[in-house]
Amino acid sequence: MMANSLLALVHREARLLDSWQLDDWLVLFHSDGHYWLPIEEGSDPRSTSSVIYDDVHGLAIRVEQLMRQNRISQQPRSETIHFITNVEVEEAGDSATVHYNLLLTELRSGDWRQQGLGQIRQHPGRVKLEVRRVEGEWKILEKCLVLLERQQPIEGLSYLL
Numbered sequence: 001m002m003a004n005s006l007l008a009l010v011h012r013e014a015r016l017l018d019s020w021q022l023d024d025w026l027v028l029f030h031s032d033g034h035y036w037l038p039i040e041e042g043s044d045p046r047s048t049s050s051v052i053y054d055d056v057h058g059l060a061i062r063v064e065q066l067m068r069q070n071r072i073s074q075q076p077r078s079e080t081i082h083f084i085t086n087v088e089v090e091e092a093g094d095s096a097t098v099h100y101n102l103l104l105t106e107l108r109s110g111d112w113r114q115q116g117l118g119q120i121r122q123h124p125g126r127v128k129l130e131v132r133r134v135e136g137e138w139k140i141l142e143k144c145l146v147l148l149e150r151q152q153p154i155e156g157l158s159y160l161l
Contacts (some may be wrong), residue, residue: 001070003089003091005138006089006091006096006098006131006138007087007089007098008131009028009098009131009138009140010087010098010100010129011084011156012028012057012086013025013028013086014082014110016028017080017082018079018080018081018082019135020066020067020077022063022066022067023063023067025063026056026059026060026063028066028139028140029056029059029139029140030056030132030139030140030141031056031132031139032055032056032141033055033139033140033142033143034053034054034056034141034142035052035053035054035058035059035141035145036050036051036052036053036054036142036143036144036145037051037052037053037140037141037145037146037150038050038051038053038144038150039051039150040147041146041150051147051150074108074143076108076109076117077108078106078107078108079106079107079108079109080105080107081104081105082102082103082104083103083104083105084100084101084102085100085101085103086099086100086101087099087100088100094132094133095130095131095132095133096130096131096132096138097128097129097130097131098127098128098129098131099126099127099128099129100126100127100129101124101125101126101127102123102124102125102126102127102145103122103123104122104123104125104126105120105121105122106120106121106122106123107119107120107121113126121135123147123148123149124147124148124149125145125146125147125148125150126146127143127144127145127146128142128143128144128146129142129143129144130142130143130144134160
């Protein structure tokens, strides 16, 4: 039963990201939550560089910028599809860890004046989701996404994975 609710959380998160319901996506995070895209897998994000390492406050700023500020990096807005596979759940009472593989496909429409637009980009990676049950709901303590291309230049990453 718990594994089903955790799988539902993973799928809901992907749906909210794909439909740009970022305010609702942000609510999925615990007040002490983090969103992390490391460069070195297994490193300490507080002492080594990361592609992204945000707490909930930093995520709120990203959501505000993406949703309500006129950012050229998202004009036009990206369309994404999250493909999730190989889900494994480790349960421990009111805490759990969910591991899964992710393939994110992204497209920003554009024309000849906007270099790089109109091209499909794919970001494969492994996700480790640390969650805790708070008042009957699962909240994300940490989403760690290890991108396969993390040690390569990642151009135009102006959307949430």
